[in-house]
Amino acid sequence: MATVAEPMLAHKHEPEENYLTCSSGFLSWAMTLDHKRIGVMYLFAVTASMLLGGVFALLVRIELLTPDKTLMDHNTYNHMFTLHGAVMVFLFIIPSIPAALGNFILPVMLGAKDVAFPRLNLASFYLWVAGAIFFLMAIAMGSLDTGWTFYTPYSSSVISGSQAGGIVAAVFGAFILGFSSIFTGLNFIVTVHTLRPPGMTWFRMPLFLWALYATSVIQLLATPVLGITLLLLILERTLGIGVFDPALGGDPVLFQHFFWFYSHPAVYIMILPAMGIISELIATFSRRHIFGYRFIAYSSIAIALLGFLVWGHHMFTSGQSPLATVIFSALTFTVSIPSAIKVFNWLATMYKGSISLATPMLYAQSFIFLFTIGGLTGLFLGTLAVDIHLHDTYFVVAHFHYVMMGGTLIAFLGGMYYWWPKITGKMYNELWGAIGCLMVFVGFNLTFFPQFMLGSQGMPRRYYTYLPHFQGYHVISTIGALVLGTGIGVALATLLWSLWTGRKAPANPWGGVTLEWTCSSPPPLANFEKTPTVGDPYDMEQVKWDAKTESWIPRPVSERTGNSASH
Amino acid sequence: MSTATADLAGGHAADGHGAHGHSADGHGADPHGHAHHPFHAHHFDSLEQQFDSGKLGTWLFLVTEILFFSGLFVAYVIYRTTHPEIFEWGHVHLNKYLGAINTAVLIFSSLTMAWAVRAAQLGQKKLLVTMLWITFACAGAFLVVKYFEYSHKFHLGLLPAGMFNPVMAEPVAGHDATGHGDAHAAGGHATGHAADSHDVIHGPPPPPGAGIFFSIYYAMTGLHAIHILGGMALIAWLAVRASKGHFGPTYFGPVDYVGLYWHLVDLIWIYLFPLLYLIH
Numbered sequence: 001m002a003t004v005a006e007p008m009l010a011h012k013h014e015p016e017e018n019y020l021t022c023s024s025g026f027l028s029w030a031m032t033l034d035h036k037r038i039g040v041m042y043l044f045a046v047t048a049s050m051l052l053g054g055v056f057a058l059l060v061r062i063e064l065l066t067p068d069k070t071l072m073d074h075n076t077y078n079h080m081f082t083l084h085g086a087v088m089v090f091l092f093i094i095p096s097i098p099a100a101l102g103n104f105i106l107p108v109m110l111g112a113k114d115v116a117f118p119r120l121n122l123a124s125f126y127l128w129v130a131g132a133i134f135f136l137m138a139i140a141m142g143s144l145d146t147g148w149t150f151y152t153p154y155s156s157s158v159i160s161g162s163q164a165g166g167i168v169a170a171v172f173g174a175f176i177l178g179f180s181s182i183f184t185g186l187n188f189i190v191t192v193h194t195l196r197p198p199g200m201t202w203f204r205m206p207l208f209l210w211a212l213y214a215t216s217v218i219q220l221l222a223t224p225v226l227g228i229t230l231l232l233l234i235l236e237r238t239l240g241i242g243v244f245d246p247a248l249g250g251d252p253v254l255f256q257h258f259f260w261f262y263s264h265p266a267v268y269i270m271i272l273p274a275m276g277i278i279s280e281l282i283a284t285f286s287r288r289h290i291f292g293y294r295f296i297a298y299s300s301i302a303i304a305l306l307g308f309l310v311w312g313h314h315m316f317t318s319g320q321s322p323l324a325t326v327i328f329s330a331l332t333f334t335v336s337i338p339s340a341i342k343v344f345n346w347l348a349t350m351y352k353g354s355i356s357l358a359t360p361m362l363y364a365q366s367f368i369f370l371f372t373i374g375g376l377t378g379l380f381l382g383t384l385a386v387d388i389h390l391h392d393t394y395f396v397v398a399h400f401h402y403v404m405m406g407g408t409l410i411a412f413l414g415g416m417y418y419w420w421p422k423i424t425g426k427m428y429n430e431l432w433g434a435i436g437c438l439m440v441f442v443g444f445n446l447t448f449f450p451q452f453m454l455g456s457q458g459m460p461r462r463y464y465t466y467l468p469h470f471q472g473y474h475v476i477s478t479i480g481a482l483v484l485g486t487g488i489g490v491a492l493a494t495l496l497w498s499l500w501t502g503r504k505a506p507a508n509p510w511g512g513v514t515l516e517w518t519c520s521s522p523p524p525l526a527n528f529e530k531t532p533t534v535g536d537p538y539d540m541e542q543v544k545w546d547a548k549t550e551s552w553i554p555r556p557v558s559e560r561t562g563n564s565a566s567h
Numbered sequence: 568m569s570t571a572t573a574d575l576a577g578g579h580a581a582d583g584h585g586a587h588g589h590s591a592d593g594h595g596a597d598p599h600g601h602a603h604h605p606f607h608a609h610h611f612d613s614l615e616q617q618f619d620s621g622k623l624g625t626w627l628f629l630v631t632e633i634l635f636f637s638g639l640f641v642a643y644v645i646y647r648t649t650h651p652e653i654f655e656w657g658h659v660h661l662n663k664y665l666g667a668i669n670t671a672v673l674i675f676s677s678l679t680m681a682w683a684v685r686a687a688q689l690g691q692k693k694l695l696v697t698m699l700w701i702t703f704a705c706a707g708a709f710l711v712v713k714y715f716e717y718s719h720k721f722h723l724g725l726l727p728a729g730m731f732n733p734v735m736a737e738p739v740a741g742h743d744a745t746g747h748g749d750a751h752a753a754g755g756h757a758t759g760h761a762a763d764s765h766d767v768i769h770g771p772p773p774p775p776g777a778g779i780f781f782s783i784y785y786a787m788t789g790l791h792a793i794h795i796l797g798g799m800a801l802i803a804w805l806a807v808r809a810s811k812g813h814f815g816p817t818y819f820g821p822v823d824y825v826g827l828y829w830h831l832v833d834l835i836w837i838y839l840f841p842l843l844y845l846i847h
Binding site for chain 2: 112116118120190221223228229231235242245250258
């Protein structure tokens with residue numbers, strides 16, 4: 001019956017051309033200034049990076065199946081876990097949601113025609129590509145085994161010979177990627193400030209935009225410090241400036257301070273946009289106005305600001321002064337307050353909601369479950385006495401994977417499923433979407449929950465070998481990783497498959513009331529034919545299900561009760 | 568931040584309106600009601616919105632620049648606190664007269680840059696082009712002076728820590744053994760080696776780690792010099808566009824943005840000069 005309705009829809013509401021069909025050829029993509037095409041290019045690029053990082057992860061897990069050599073020698077193993085971390089952090093997680101989904105969605109959600117600086121946006125993408133090429137060079141030189149954190153003095157003076165080239169290439173790659181991230185953040189902040197259409201006040205902005213805004217503030221303020229740190233590390237290696245190298249009178253712990261001054265806020269660059277996606281998914285699929293809108297909005301800003309004050313909790317055992325350690329521990333606990341505010345508001349939104357378990361919502365539910373575990377185990381690590389025992393063990397590995405992967409990657413997949421009809425104009429298969437999500441959820445917990453056990457029993461992270469009695473947990477973890485890898489494969493294949501077999505997507509398949517659902521799927525080149533009218537982004541009364549066209553359509557004002565507008 | 572910036576941009580636009588009654592035409596609120604300015608990008612409703620966006624973007628970029636340099640300033644503070652002796656020894660070997668000349672050159676270039684912005688706003692094409700090239704020339708003069716400073720230090724072996732190998736005046740070593748201070752050494756030198764007085768270092772021997780002072784010196788001034796080079800490229804680009812008559816009362820954003828950048832580069836030098844050259 002959908003086929004009957006489609007032609008009518010196409011003639012009535014949709015322009016002849018969308019952003020995908022308005023021009024073709026390699027250059028129309030490579031030189032495009034359209035934020036949507038740049039977003040799609042990022043989406044391919046970061047997903048490819050995720051798969052590359054995932055392959056490294058699987059190799060690491062397979063090696064750990066036995067305490068002795070399973071697949072590779074210890075040197076190769078050191079390269080593998082370093083490349084896994086570096087590729088996942090710098091090439092995938094940091095740009096994943098903001099640069100890929102954010103680029104596509106932010107201007108449309110805001111009601112703008114594009115980001116403020118389209119050329120800078122394209123330049124950011126090519127900076128990403130350049131950074132990725134330097135990373136590939138480091139991989140080709142076969143020689144990066146510092147861990148993704150590049151700690152001195154190992155990175156600055158111990159490594160020599162052919163390895164030196166690899167470290168300089170990777171560090172320079174991360175330096176370039178930093179600028180890509182800075183320019184994306186700058187672009188988003190200016191866009192939100194100056195390109196809001198009439199009626200789009202700050203408190204009518206969807207929470208995903210608040211999250212992206214808070215993320216951009218961190219990108220802008222923290223990333224330059226990483227830039228100069230990496231530059232100093234390159235100078236240390238090439239000229240021997242002695243700032244970090246103890247052999248020349250320098251202080252290697254200073255590197256850790258500089259590095260974490262960026263890299264801890266960067267953790268919030270990774271998680272805040274994910275939280276923004278979850279706010280959208282929970283409201284849309286519960287058919288309820290988001291609970292505590294202002295609290296969620298402000299908590300994003302609070303996380304962004306508090307995130308700058310806690311970098312020392314990575315250095316409790318690095319010879320930091322006891323006073324600093326106590327202060328950093330106390331500040332670390334404060335971050336849990338805005339994070340918990342979000343979780344409670346999501347739960348309150350679902351309460352008495354009319355919940356539909358479409359695939360994006362399944363990912364949102366997974367997120368809440370996994371992020372809560374990840375967040376609460378963070379409190380164990382922020383507690384000084386406990387951290388002495390758990391520092392540099394698998395407990396830490398499990399903790400940040402629950403946040404970074406159980407949080408960001410899950411939300412990235414949820415966001416991809418949610419906006420896939422908008423981006424591609426195709427509906428995916430719900431059954432396979434749900435199967436993929438279930439495999440990811442089960443596989444993830446099988447992989448990482450045993451690592452909490454391993455860590456609390458003293459299994460150190462990054463070790464090539466281990467005592468025989470740890471093997472049971474390692475085997476479960478490796479099996480989980482294979483299930484998880486397969487699940488991600490199923491999830492991505494389901495999306496790709498929809499390009500050929502998927503039903504044509506209506507403008508609003510989910511009943512979302514943010515502005516991206518008012519333009520056609522896929523959107524036209526200029527996003528909106530006329531400047532959109534802006535209402536409450538979570539007033540679910542604005543739309544109703546239309547069984548004839550199998551899509552959500554605007555509800556006439558006369559049919560609205562007006563109750564749900566208040567919050 | 569939003570209010571401050573909006574005020575700034577708004578104030579600026581108000582200036583433009585005040586000075587030129589006709590500029591209101593170019594700033595019309597109606598998105599499609601007026602003829603398009605050739606440099607009006609399609610995704611902005613008005614030239615004014617375009618200007619405000621550019622200005623906010625520039626200020627944010629300057630924030631990132633300050634944070635980029637901040638790592639070096641923090642390294643400076645830490646080493647100055649923990650190793651004051653290397654700063655006391657090292658700064659003597661920086662030429663404060665050349666540093667002062669460069670400071671004056673940059674402050675003057677800030678004046679000509681600000682003048683260029685005003686000329687662009689008033690549509691004074693010839694004055695704009697002149698001021699931009701004068702600014703460009705000042706930047707070039709700064710780098711020439713810096714070149715002589717650097718090469719002299721390379722010659723003396725005053726290099727970053729890993730290559731630090733100062734060429735000390737021989738009498739220093741000889742006379743230090745007798746327990747006399749630097750006054751003696753300098754005196755001995757004046758009589759014996761006047762011919763090489765510029766090729767060797769006089770005074771007490773460097774304390775351990777003295778090279779770190781020069782590491783920080785080269786890192787800070789080097790990064791600053793790269794920013795001067797970037798500024799020269801931008802100013803040259805503006806001068807070429809200005810010659811083509813691109814700028815006027817309704818469209819002067821790029822001149823304004825580069826001007827802000829140039830003032831920041833000058834400001835960073837104004838901090839570097841006393842911190843590195845004028846230590847007591």
